[in-house]
Amino acid sequence: MSTFTLEIVTPDRKFFEDEVEMIIVRGTEGDLGIYKNHSPLVTSLAIGRIKIKQNGKFVEAAIAGGYIEVDREKSTIVTDSAEWPEEIDVERAKEAKKRAEERLKHKSKSEVDLIRAEVALRKAVNRLDVVDRYRK
Amino acid sequence: MPQAMRDIKRRIRSVSSTKQITKAMELVSSAKLRKAREKLERTRPYFNTVVRSIQQILSSTEGIRHPLLEKREIKKTAYIVVTGDRGLAGGYNSNVIKLVENEVDGNKENTVIIAVGLKARDYFARRGYEIGGEFLHISESPEYSDAAKIGKLVVELYKEKKVDEVKLLYTHFKSAISFNPEVLRLLPAEEIKNNNDVKRNTLIEYEPSPEEVLGYLIPKYVQSAIYGGLIEASASEQGARRNAMQSATDNAEEMIEGLKLKYNRARQASITQELSEIVAGADALK
Structure with a gap:
């Protein structure tokens, strides 16, 4: 099967760079599947998981937003943070989830705070989700 | 003579205790430099990727x-x-500050300073510049969230038309012994795409819309550039401090050497004098 280069970078490391067959990412407008020779596209990504297909097998990782630049031979994902399921600190994610939920309950806060809490909640849920699917 | 000898001895003691301090500072900053360089190595790929990809995207945004x-x-x-x-x-x-002064060129009223680090804040506040924001105690180990805060602040200022241009002044880390203060224009982002020599003719699709994607990308570019600048600067600072301390230690050593020579000369002179006094005294008794 024909492959293309996928590069994923975060501020503190190069998360991934290799030849892949296909990827599925969660864009802000819904899931996108990308094969080689996809027409050039730029879109922002939602907090969610990315599925990478290599040698016929899928691996997953958690991604916290960012954007993807797709070209025929190469795709680049720039994100604030990316983690493999085995790297995710489950306890920390659970705590973050609890904290965010509590913050959402107190409605007196300003809108910015609510949005922030919501983003934190989504990140935590996403991490836990990726870990869950990995363990199954 | 004993008086002179005591003085020299005291000076040797004081110079060597200074040397101990500079030596310790040199060791500390070389350890920190190593860490900062590792961080720099890890960050550069991100920075380069973001800049390249955003340049590419912007180069095909005609219209x-x-x-x-x-x-x-x-x-x-x-x-x-x-x-x-x-x-x-x-x-x-002072090199960074000098560069700012050059850029400002006396046009103080139309300048807003966003200070990162106590030194910049103190210098510009004392001289009555308008301080648009200050970010202290982050220069040593900058985090991405710091850069994001600064980025948001300047994008906000630009959007509200409080400023019409945003420039980043930082010290570029070339190698452990050479650093250059540099200017990078962040906004308007027009310039980023002009830098690009590879013009692409392919049409890029944007989802959900070009405006929305650019609205996300440009602040991202600004933040990443600031982050890159902060990391470069932190490595440069440690490098500069290590070099300064190294030469201070070397100078102290040289001084101690010279003082020791002087001390020994004084000691010999006083012995010689004493001897000749004794001999003279013995002669007189004859």
């Missing part, structure tokens, strides 16, 4: 309008000045 891309008449300029929190780093802080 797309976005407030952050538009040039307007430059009345007021914001300078993000990256210095350290502490001195004793040779010319590190």
Whole structure:
């Protein structure tokens, strides 16, 4: 099967760079599947998981937003943070989830705070989700 | 003579205790330099990727309008000045500040300073510049969230038309012994795409819309550039401090050597004098 280069970078490391067959990412407008020779596209990504297909097998990782630049031979994902399921600190994610939920309950806060809490909640849920699917 | 000898001895003691301090500081900053360089190595790929990809995207945005891309008449300029929190780093802080002064060129009223590091804040606040924001105690180990805060602040200032241009001034880390203060224009983002030599003719699709994607990308570019600048600067600061301390230690050593020579001369002179006094005294008794 024909492959293309996928590069994923975060501020503190190069998360991934290799030849892949296909990827599925969660864009802000819904899931996108990308094969080689996809027409050039730029879109922002939602907090969610990315599925990478290599040698016929899928691996997953958690991604916290960012954007993807797709070209025929190469795709680049720039994100604030990316983690493999085995790297995710489950306890920390659970705590973050609890904290965010509590913050959402107190409605007196300003809108910015609510949005922030919501983003934190989504990140935590996403991490836990990726870990869950990995363990199954 | 004994008086002179005591003086010299005291000076030797004081110079060697200074040397101990500079030596310790040198060791500390070389350890920190190593860490900062590792961080720099890890960050550069991200920075390069973001800049390349955004340049590429912007080079094919003919006809797309976005407030952050538009040039307007430059009345007021914001300078993000990256210095350290502490001195004793040779010319590190003053070189950046000098560059700012050059850029400002006396046009104080139309300048907003965003200070990173105590040194920049103190210098510009004392001289009555308008301080648009200050970010202290982050220069040593900057985090991405710091850069994001600074980025948001300048994008906000630009959008509200409080400033018409944003420049980043930081020290570029070339190698462990050479650093250059540099200027990078962040906004308007027009310039990023002009730098690109590879013009692409392919049409890029944007989802959900070009405006929305650019609205996300340009602040991202600004933040990443600031982050890159902060990391470069932190490595440069440690490097500059290490070099300064190394030469201070060398100078102290040289001084101690010279003083020791003087001390020994004085000691010999006093012995010789004593001897000749004794001999003279013995002669007189004859």
